[in-house]
Amino acid sequence: xxxxxxxxxxxxxxxxxxxxxxxxxxxxxxxxxxxxxxxxxxxxxxxxxxxxxxxxxxxxxxxxxxxxxxxxxxxxxxxxxxxxxxxxxxxxxxxxxxxxxxxxxxxxxxxxxxxxxxxxxxxxxxxxxxxxxxxxxxxxxxxxxxxxxxxxxxxxxxxxxxxxxxxxxxxxxxxxxxxxxxxxxxxxxxxxxxxxxxxxxxxxxxxxxxxxxxxxxxxxxxxxxxxxxxxxxxxxxxxxxxxxxxxxxxxxxxxxxxxxxxxxxxxxxxxxxxxxxxxxxxxxxxxxxxxxxxxxxxxxxxxxxxxxxxxxxxxxxxxxxxxxxxxxxxxxxxxxxxxxxxxxxxxxxxxxxxxxxxxxxxxxxxxxxxxxxxxxxxxxxxxxxxxxxxxxxxxxxxxxxxxxxxxxxxxxxxxxxxxxxxxxxxxxxxxxxxxxxxxxxxxxxxxxxxxxxxxxxxxxxxxxxxxxxxxxxxxxxxxxxxxxxxxxxxxxxxxxxxxxxxxxxxxxxxxxxxxxxxxxxxxxxxxxxxxxxxxxxxxxxxxxxxxxxxxxxxxxxxxxxxxxxxxxxxxxxxxxxxxxxxxxxxxxxxxxxxxxxxxxxxxxxxxxxxxxxxxxxxxxxxxxxxxxxxxxxxxxxxxxxxxxxxxxxxxxxxxxxxxxxxxxxxxxxxxxxxxxxxxxxxxxxxxxxxxxxxxxxxxxxxxxxxxxxxxxxxxxxxxxxxxxxxxxxxxxxxxxxxxxxxxxxxxxxxxxxxxxxxxxxxxxxxxxxxxxxxxxxxxxxxxxxxx
Amino acid sequence: xxxxxxxxxxxxxxxxxxxxxxxxxxxxxxxxxxxxxxxxxxxxxxxxxxxxxxxxxxxxxxxxxxxxxxxxxxxxxxxxxxxxxxxxxxxxxxxxxxxxxxxxxxxxxxxxxxxxxxxxxxxxxxxxxxxxxxxxxxxxxxxxxxxxxxxxxxxxxxxxxxxxxxxxxxx
Numbered sequence: 001x002x003x004x005x006x007x008x009x010x011x012x013x014x015x016x017x018x019x020x021x022x023x024x025x026x027x028x029x030x031x032x033x034x035x036x037x038x039x040x041x042x043x044x045x046x047x048x049x050x051x052x053x054x055x056x057x058x059x060x061x062x063x064x065x066x067x068x069x070x071x072x073x074x075x076x077x078x079x080x081x082x083x084x085x086x087x088x089x090x091x092x093x094x095x096x097x098x099x100x101x102x103x104x105x106x107x108x109x110x111x112x113x114x115x116x117x118x119x120x121x122x123x124x125x126x127x128x129x130x131x132x133x134x135x136x137x138x139x140x141x142x143x144x145x146x147x148x149x150x151x152x153x154x155x156x157x158x159x160x161x162x163x164x165x166x167x168x169x170x171x172x173x174x175x176x177x178x179x180x181x182x183x184x185x186x187x188x189x190x191x192x193x194x195x196x197x198x199x200x201x202x203x204x205x206x207x208x209x210x211x212x213x214x215x216x217x218x219x220x221x222x223x224x225x226x227x228x229x230x231x232x233x234x235x236x237x238x239x240x241x242x243x244x245x246x247x248x249x250x251x252x253x254x255x256x257x258x259x260x261x262x263x264x265x266x267x268x269x270x271x272x273x274x275x276x277x278x279x280x281x282x283x284x285x286x287x288x289x290x291x292x293x294x295x296x297x298x299x300x301x302x303x304x305x306x307x308x309x310x311x312x313x314x315x316x317x318x319x320x321x322x323x324x325x326x327x328x329x330x331x332x333x334x335x336x337x338x339x340x341x342x343x344x345x346x347x348x349x350x351x352x353x354x355x356x357x358x359x360x361x362x363x364x365x366x367x368x369x370x371x372x373x374x375x376x377x378x379x380x381x382x383x384x385x386x387x388x389x390x391x392x393x394x395x396x397x398x399x400x401x402x403x404x405x406x407x408x409x410x411x412x413x414x415x416x417x418x419x420x421x422x423x424x425x426x427x428x429x430x431x432x433x434x435x436x437x438x439x440x441x442x443x444x445x446x447x448x449x450x451x452x453x454x455x456x457x458x459x460x461x462x463x464x465x466x467x468x469x470x471x472x473x474x475x476x477x478x479x480x481x482x483x484x485x486x487x488x489x490x491x492x493x494x495x496x497x498x499x500x501x502x503x504x505x506x507x508x509x510x511x512x513x514x515x516x517x518x519x520x521x522x523x524x525x526x527x528x529x530x531x532x533x534x535x536x537x538x539x540x541x542x543x544x545x546x547x548x549x550x551x552x553x554x555x556x557x558x559x560x561x562x563x564x565x566x567x568x569x570x571x572x573x574x575x576x577x578x579x580x581x582x583x584x585x586x587x588x589x590x591x592x593x594x595x596x597x598x599x600x601x602x603x604x605x606x607x608x609x610x611x612x613x614x615x616x617x618x619x620x621x622x623x624x625x626x627x628x629x630x631x632x633x634x635x636x637x638x639x640x641x642x643x644x645x646x647x648x649x650x651x652x653x654x655x656x657x658x659x660x661x662x663x664x665x666x667x668x669x670x671x672x673x674x675x676x677x678x679x680x681x682x683x684x685x686x687x688x689x690x691x692x693x694x695x696x697x698x699x700x701x702x703x704x705x706x707x708x709x710x711x712x713x714x715x716x717x718x719x720x721x722x723x724x725x726x727x728x729x730x731x732x733x734x735x736x737x738x739x740x741x742x743x744x745x746x747x748x749x750x751x752x753x754x755x756x757x758x759x760x761x762x763x764x765x766x767x768x769x770x771x772x773x774x775x776x777x778x779x780x781x782x783x784x785x786x787x
Numbered sequence: 788x789x790x791x792x793x794x795x796x797x798x799x800x801x802x803x804x805x806x807x808x809x810x811x812x813x814x815x816x817x818x819x820x821x822x823x824x825x826x827x828x829x830x831x832x833x834x835x836x837x838x839x840x841x842x843x844x845x846x847x848x849x850x851x852x853x854x855x856x857x858x859x860x861x862x863x864x865x866x867x868x869x870x871x872x873x874x875x876x877x878x879x880x881x882x883x884x885x886x887x888x889x890x891x892x893x894x895x896x897x898x899x900x901x902x903x904x905x906x907x908x909x910x911x912x913x914x915x916x917x918x919x920x921x922x923x924x925x926x927x928x929x930x931x932x933x934x935x936x937x938x939x940x941x942x943x944x945x946x947x948x949x950x951x952x953x954x955x956x957x958x
Binding site: 631635636 | 796798799800801827828831832833835836837838839842843860861
């Protein structure tokens with residue numbers, strides 16, 4: 001009996017040339033994958049990303065529903081808006097880009113700041129208590145204008161969103177690596193606090209987009225990495241040494257501060273490269289001091305320290321809201337978890353006092369700082385990094401890559417072996433000595449690091465530099481080169497890091513991302529098994545050998561995000577690893593992180609569906625069944641997330657996830673039948689939605705969200721499938737697409753379609769009978785409808 | 788090892804459900820799912836989710852026996868599937884006993900390849916295949932019953948006892 005549906009669908013695998021009426025006919029989920037469907041019809045597809053994206057409006061509609069029955073009319077409206085203005089492909093790319101941008105920007109250079117006490121004093125006098133470093137921090141994240149970077153082959157690329165991260169040098173050098181578990185605890189605290197602040201309404205997001213809380217969590221996780229030996233992203237690329245015009249003996253102070261960075265209290269640890277750029281800044285106090293004097297001093301500075309100098313003019317009087325020409329200090333986006341926690345505490349106190357959180361700044365000051373940072377980055381930091389990269393690339397990497405380099409490494413390995421066999425006649429301690437010396441040449445296995453000037457460390461530094469400058473091709477090949485070295489030396493943390501970065505840079509490489517379809521990605525990208533094994537190596541080394549759960553989590557989550565948007569097979573790998581994250585217990589049970597990751601798994605599975613037109617190769621087989629959909633998995637994980645949110649007592653979030661889950665289940669072909677058959681399953685769904693709504697009702701009565709939803713709290717039919725809601729929704733959808741058609745046929749014809757489709761999604765059999773005998777049935781329906 | 792066996796119709800309705808435990812290695816045939824009470828609905832959810840994979844794998848394999856096609860990590864459940872000619876799916880969810888460490892003394896006497904401990908070993912796979920084949924035969928005989936309407940739930944007590952016997956025999 002059920003093969004009927006398959007049969008009717010199979011007859012029309014390609015419905016492009018059919019007239020509109022027939023398009024309606026194939027609108028069953030069984031045949032919606034026809035690749036060349038015109039754009040207007042895309043809006044029907046259950047799997048079309050435009051609908052996924054517009055699911056965001058479902059959530060908001062769900063939460064703020066006021067008059068429309070269960071808030072679905074707003075959804076259908078949103079569908080039209082999205083499907084007509086933006087193509088579904090663009091939508092996918094948007095959400096993809098957002099994640100990508102986040103990850104790309106996370107790997108931005110760190111610039112240390114070392115200011116003389118007078119400079120900090122000057123800034124504090126302005127009412128900014130974090131000193132000079134805290135003052136320029138937010139401006140470094142967004143550099144005005146484009147920054148041009150030349151890659152290793154000499155091609156320049158301009159980046160709009162280039163940024164650097166200013167950090168107090170004291171903070172960098174003294175806050176040595178915190179324990180990874182501690183970082184995770186802090187992140188959990190942070191997410192908890194943010195969630196508490198936003199209990200009122202759920203900030204909606206679509207299935208393919210990232211939940212804002214997950215995004216927050218990810219960015220905090222990325223910026224919470226402390227200085228570590230195995231990667232150089234948190235080592236300063238340059239240091240700004242600042243004095244002010246009121247500093248007595250300025251040149252001596254500068255020398256003194258330099259000495260502190262070189263071999264004083266803030267010297268680099270032995271694994272961090274101390275040969276970084278120093279940039280000297282003279283902060284001129286516009287209100288108190290004489291500019292002629294400062295400019296003479298600046299000339300002197302230039303003579304002493306060369307070109308890397310800047311004269312920054314700032315006003316020292318505090319700025320108040322009433323003044324003219326002021327602007328708010330921008331919000332700092334990249335904060336470590338602990339910094340954000342302390343900031344949250346400060347601001348909650350401030351909110352109690354009813355003052356504004358972002359202090360005002362004179363517009364001239366802001367403009368001066370922007371110019372200063374722009375000059376610092378585009379004229380000093382970037383050229384310096386480029387030069388280093390080309391130097392190291394020539395001296396170390398290309399020598400290693402060449403044939404002789406291969407021979408070198410082979411002979412090194414065989415040399416070790418040879419000495420082992422040669423010394424077999426001697427006693428065992430001698431052979432032990434020879435083997436250790438041959439494997440761990442530069443690696444200090446007791447302290448666990450390479451000195452900064454060993455080729456391995458320099459190569460890693462070079463690869464990190466290229467990552468920061470976004471030349472991912474060179475970066476990934478360099479990381480790949482390093483993998484075998486670290487493996488031979490049993491430098492586990494280095495090995496994990498290099499595996500992680502190899503995955504990430506390979507996936508970030510824009511040349512490879514040009515074709516996101518599953519068929520071509522296997523050609524351009526390295527094989528998926530490679531990613532699988534690299535991830536395995538990275539997570540195993542981080543977790544088991546180095547006890548660094550935060551780093552393991554970072555490597556897995558980033559790779560998942562990047563794999564997820566690469567099409568079908570990579571998407572499957574992403575889902576597999578996302579489940580693995582939970583299995584590895586990186587996020588403790590019943591924590592907010594756990595739920596956020598569950599949500600992410602759901603979105604991995606949901607994003608896995610062949611939702612774009614490019615994916616049709618895998619889609620149509622046999623009777624028109626769609627291959628490799630993971631709708632049920634996605635729905636299950638959404639439901640899991642809903643249940644977990646409920647356990648944490650966050651009903652709005654649970655409601656949103658439940659809605660998502662129900663939408664996904666409703667997309668299924670045989671949802672009704674399955675739900676009526678699997679009784680415990682539907683009973684559970686029903687119970688959960690009841691509890692969610694009761695809880696929501698309570699919070700609403702308490703007036704937290706301020707949304708009145710009187711009628712819906714007791715509406716029982718809502719839980720399973722919601723037949724009427726879906727039907728009504730579809731009617732509107734049909735009307736819209738029909739209107740957009742040029743033929744403009746009879747109104748009568750239109751109503752046939754709508755009437756047919758009201759019943760359409762509910763029972764394929766009934767629809768089929770309509771199709772078989774269109775005249776008789778349509779007459780009947782039309783009469784019913786109109787009279 | 789605990790088992791949840793379900794026959795799913797082409798329209799995703801369960802035609803027959805049966806929950807049982809292993810009878811080998813001292814098992815008493817009772818199911819002990821590690822997620823306890825919630826396993827009643829979770830197993831249904833998991834098996835239902837696996838239909839996603841079935842719909843994909845069925846086109847890739849010429850066999851009716853599809854082997855272990857999916858697993859659900861949080862409860863360590865593995866799902867095997869056997870397809871009949873009319874797209875009726877026999878789904879078997881199997882979950883190794885949770886007492887891997889708690890009853891280690893008893894479990895240590897079992898070899899790692901025993902059915903109860905290792906859900907992906909070839910022995911387990913073979914046992915499940917035998918079970919599926921036997922159930923298939925019983926099922927075909929049930930279909931021949933003139934009073935059974937195809938697509939209806941299977942209510943026959945004889946079918947149930949026979950499936951139970953097959954479960955005891957192989958699993």
